[in-house]
Amino acid sequence: MQKYANILSAFKIDALNEMQLASIEANQQADNIILLSNTGSGKTLGFLLPVLELLDKNIPGTQALVIAPSRELAMQIEKVWKTMSTGYKVTCCYGGHLRETEENNLLEAPALIIGTPGRLGDHIRRENIKTEGIKTLVLDEFDKSLELGFQEEIEFIIESLPNLKKRILTSATETVEIPDFVGLQDPVKLNFLTEEKSEALAIQYVESEDKDKIDTLFRLICRLGNRSTIVFCNHREAVERTNGLLKDKGLTTVFYHGAMEQQERDAALCKFRNGTSNILVTTDLAARGLDIPNIRYIVHYHLPHTAETYTHRNGRTARMDASGTAILIIGPDEKMPAYVEEEATQITLEDNYELPEKPKWTTFFIGAGKKDKVNKVDIVGFLTNKGQLKKEDVGLIEVKDFFSFVAIRKSKAAHTLALIQKEKIKNKKVKIDVAK
Template identity: 30%
Template sequence: MPFTSFALDPALLRAVHDLAYREPSAIQREAIPLIAQGFDVQASARTGSGKTAAYCLPLLQRWHDAPGDGSAPTVLVLLPTRELVLQVCATLQQLSVHLRRPKIIAAYGGVSINPQLMALRGGADMVVATPGRLLDVLDNNGVQLDKVRTLVLDEADRLLEAGFADELKRILALLPATRQTLLFSATFAGPVQQLARALLPTAQRIHIDEAAPDIRQRAIEVDAGRRSDLLCQLLAEQDGARVLVFVASKQGAMELAKALQREGFRAAALSGELAQERRERVLENLKNGTLQVIVATDLAARGIDVAALPVVINFDLPRSPQDYTHRIGRTGRAGEQGLAISLIDADSRAHFRLIEKRLQMSLPREQIAGFLPRDTPSPRLAASDDNGGIKGSRPSKKDKLRAAAAAAAAAAAKPD
């Protein structure tokens, strides 16, 4: 099925050709016709499967057919991080380059709000924003949402979590009751699936279970105190290839990046505390080869999309199986081969076993000469085989709070 099989304007097809999109991906084949017809859609597909273009193309087509007066946005896209906001804006701009250009405004934190308010003074056709900054803009009377015809929650699994629930509720209350709503994510697991169904009970649901990307996974056992030394050896073996290293905290990212710099690696940390200009420079330096290694937390890395990123290393294990999937999905994109390595110390063995169980996989444990592990699990973990922080199948108190917040948001979204 070629892109010409969709009812897309020749200007959009020309942009698709310019971007070397050869054939629609599975998520694009399923989602584009439904979105073009105005259906609510909940769609899940693996990272790197083309989800952004799957909603950008039909939204641009609908805007082209009925552009509105430009005084207020007809499309609102919400994302959890500023990097993702910038990526989606770039995709919209690239795909609309041959159209009568829509005015697309990005709103995200970490920078002064004043330029964003100035950009919105003359109105906008589409706003792409993080929830917190959008609320700041609304508090400054910078935009009206009463003309929004389509709401997109991209990385919806993150947006439906507790940290965004109150912000999302406030935003939904300001939107027209009659509108199209689109939820896109790589995963809709557990309680988040329930929240999505509460928000969109009649949506068309798409789940693309494509062949797994070509990612070789390794699990290496090492004592906690030797992880940094082993990481240096693994980085040296990559012969200068770009590597993304995941850690559990912002402080951990800064400390590990400095340690790698002292060992002669071209490394930098990526965290939410960096100014936007600095964050963009770090990503650009990784892409152009100035940097070899980025050390990042889960949230900071959510927006990283680097072509041909060969290696991902879990220095600290992720908290959940979903985060593991998102992490390793940074490599092995667009048909490229990838390598994902997890460093497992004594106290994280049970944690990784549960990740494997939930993802229905089993990796052989490796031990590296010179780094043979000697540590044993702490007494508490050895006695209980603790899950190390992975949520169980029964709803926790936090899950119940999320469900209540999403139910309230869904109620606010329904017409009176």
């Protein structure tokens, strides 16, 4: 695999894994591939390498399309492609992103387009995406994409690809019937799903005396301490209610669900990634496609409706040889779901716990990003020069198209903000504030 040496180096890995090698080989021999592999196993590289092999530098226009069920997953795939440094232009299209920006990016057709069904369908209808040259289609997490609600858009997109030759479908579960409109004929199925659960994943449960389990959740989080924790709820309304109640009790939390504006979603995830909050309250939207390292605990505040949901939620932790714990909160009228096949250890909670230590970071919003030619180096320079910060006082920086988020040591935040609020970045006056 010498030809992939630079790509392996970019990802700091020594060799491709068995699944990725099998995918490359199968894609060289067949036009229709179903790739089943566990969450966190490197599936994205497993389908992007075959896509790369199919691209031709001598052919102008768009040659390949990747459809993902959520904007976060689409952005994650784009990030992997850019890390690969292929030399091929890529554009990512998703709801919540300025359509005008995407339209400008599509004027000079990228070789690869990645996006969500609704936004891709919209661009195709507006003829912003020229479909004649697209010969390769990837449906990532197809089990989710093909759920009701996405079917119509996916069917429209596939019908709009007159010269489609290759189809690659990927998933971490094997539960869905593939509709005829996908056009999958005699597919080669690569099944790398492993039945055994990660040994690094411990399963625990705690019983709640009250039907409203919020007090149990609060005491549980206090017992777990200041560790990275995702709390899963089944509904958006429950996410906001649960987040609010935990905040009222003195915990530093952020919440995340599909009805939020894109900037709010970006801010919430950034605060969770950079340590401004160690508790993320969310729907199952966060069960897929989010690459957040070092998550220690998964709490099933609401029990998952299906085994697949349970598996995907748990897949957020115990990744890449790290250990993690999934904890189910069982209410008085609930029992342990049948799909929990592992031995679960009961946790007994005390009545009183001290609040965990508050996070040491806060997040600043800066109203400039990639489209303003602002990068991470610019932001570090600005904060050290104008904000009088040392480099160790600046944490994780995330630069989006039109804005950026940066973690600042909380003890320095107020003084720094006062120094920089009226200063310019790249000779431009921009909004700078504590991220909402």
